[in-house]
Amino acid sequence: MRILNASNARRYQLALRPGGEFVQIGSDGGLLETPVRHGALTIAPAERFDVVVYFSRYPVGSEVTLVNLLGRGRTGQVMRFRVVRPARDDSRVPERLSSVEPLDPGVAPVYREWRFSRGRVHGHQGWTINGLPFDQSRIDARPQLGDVEVWRLSSDLHHRVHIHLDPFQVVSRGGQDPGPFDRGWKDTVDLRPAEDVEVAVRFTGHRGRFLLHCHNLEHEDMAMMAAFATV
Ligand SMILES: [Cu+2]
Secondary structure (H helix, E strand, O other), X not given: OEEEOOOOOOOEEEEEEOOXXXXXXXXXXXXXXXXXXXXXXXEOOOOEEEEEOOHHHOOOOOEEEEEEOOOOHHHHEEEEEEOOOOOXXXXXXXXXXXXOOOOOHHHOOEEEEEEEEEEEEOOEEEEEEOOEOOOOOOOOEOOOOOOEEEEEEEEOOOEEEEEOOOOEEEEEEXXXXXXXXXXXXXXXXXXXXXXXXXXXEEOOOOOEEEEEEEOOHHHHHOOOEEEEEEO
């Protein structure tokens, strides 16, 4: 299954009832190097996870519910599967899925900070990056094509940062190793309140103007967006 969180603002913590696991094989940007097993899967808006679910563990006649542990009532129930007949499937998830070139932040020539917070937007309360609302005439960074840069993303509240043009790799979360949902090539990363996440990114292919923004649609619409230009 390819799971996309297409909600405007809601995070989900997905789990299977009466039990089961997700074997993650892919992230926003393609296959992981090796599969990762999750009992529950936390997914922020715009994130994607490719997962394998083994329905063979449930007897015929079972009902399996995909629930949201962060929801209540109707928002706690996402989808129901009915296991209706036996089927033959001798496929399996290989131990090695692909090779992912690690972007080495050790050679990063440029380090940039992007602070996502509430702030003043044209005299009103809105959402800003580095204290500034989006302005289409302003370019906040000029990365050189082909360079590995390290971007430090920090938050006041929940924000999910989406960077255009090239995928990135999470190199740290809160000064520690990346979290269980940070594997592989990402283009959107979930920031919890007062958290900082460092990502390594290398822009390639196209010179021009691109955007980064919070993927909470209300935040993005209330100016939490910035432009960079690849040179
Ligand atoms: Cu936000």
